[in-house]
Amino acid sequence: MHDFHYVGNELYCERVPIESLIKRFGTPLYVYSQHTLTDHFQKLKCALSPLDHLICYAMKANSNAAVMRTLANLGSGFDVVSEGELRRVIAAGGDPKKCVFAGVGKTEGEIEFALRKGIYSFNVESEPELQRIDRVAARLRKIAPVAVRVNPNVDAGTHAKITTGTYENKFGVAFEEVEGIYARASKLKNLRLRGVQMHIGSQLTDVKPFEAAVRKVVPLAKTLSARYGFEFFSIGGGLGIMYKSALESADPDWWQSPQAKNILTPARYAETLVPLLQPLGVRILIEPGRFIVGNAGILVTRVEYVKQTGHKNFVIVDAAMNDLIRPAFYDSYHEIVPVARRNGAANGVISSDVVGPICESGDYFAKERPLPKVGEGDHLALLSAGAYGFVMASNYNSRAMAAEVLVHGNKAAVVRARQKLEDIWSGEKLPAWLK
DSSP: OOSEEEETTEEEETTEEHHHHHHHHOSSEEEEEHHHHHHHHHHHHHHTTTSOEEEEEEGGGOOOHHHHHHHHHTTOEEEEOSHHHHHHHHHTTOOGGGEEEOOSOOOHHHHHHHHHHTOSEEEEOSHHHHHHHHHHHHHHTOOEEEEEEEEOOOOOOSOGGGBOSSTTSSSSEEGGGHHHHHHHHTTOTTEEEEEEEEOOBSOBOOHHHHHHHHHHHHHHHHHHHHHHOOOEEEOOOOBOOOOTTTTGGGSGGGGGSGGGTTSOOHHHHHHHHHHHHGGGOSEEEEOOSHHHHGGGEEEEEEEEEEEEOSSOEEEEESOOTTTOOHHHHHOOOOOEEESBOOOSGGGOEEEEEEEOSSSSTTOEEEEEEEEEOOOTTOEEEEOSOSSSSGGGOOOGGGOOOOEEEEEETTEEEEEEOOOOHHHHTTTOOOOGGGO
């Protein structure tokens, strides 16, 4: 569930009308619901309560400081993939001792910084990485906590660009090689074998791939834990969200409907996995990102033109692929709704392509989507834009970054100001011979 809903014909975030935010802050505009962030985190925490567990929010999904402070205040740990992300955790008030450091290309500088800050563990992606971490730790006279990422070779059944758990992917160590790698790692004097980790992909809406991967890795984790005294088993992230019918899910009663019976909720996720994990007797880590923040955000945009060609009805808006790249990059679906609904059946719907102003044919948010008729000056909301939205934005076509707003009850605050155009090139310098 989430906190975007209509009051009459006006779209609200919690108790704040979206139109009021547009008047104050303009468009394109990201709007986040603090209550939704809190609710999703607490639902997952409650579902996993039978286990000794730690939720490490995957901040690559949305790294805004206000989002992260909200989660840090709830006791969340963080899954980071760069020194920059770890620095952002610290700046937002997060605890580095609750951070796991993932990613296939950790530099020596990043490893050193993470060790100095006392992170919980490195999720190690290869044997050369283990050797590098050991060398850096020896130089610093520290012991580095590590967990090898097991690639269970389980197809998550998700988009090819967000699957991570098969041997075709760059992530992790092949299942068959893991015991040998741990045996060799145990001889490296500056490593502490703290646990084992896995992750099979993103936006999974069926519990079966999770179950298959956990069933495959648990016996291995049990063997290795007995051998090396593990503290934890990380089962990664990947819990999916609703992108279609997203607005309907704001209704508390919707979750009792027949349409919702196959949605992967925290309760259904835990019901399957907790019995498999409890016998291990170690702490269970989970690294969700999209599940916590995806449905907690929207992107609001203004209709600039409606262009009819005889073949197409183009709704041209002021947001673009530089603001939200998922449709262009992944062919992803985002539900699009009017910020202010019009009364009367006469308005009707029309099959439309919602497109941005960037000079790329791939700059679109929807193709041949049945939408209410709109005109210049109307506003649309792209739902489920809280994850992999602003965090993947760019300045392509020298377009300024959108503003971000956090809503809490009847209050709203800018949590990132709209970028000034001149700031885009402020770091550029002309060489002497061009002056």
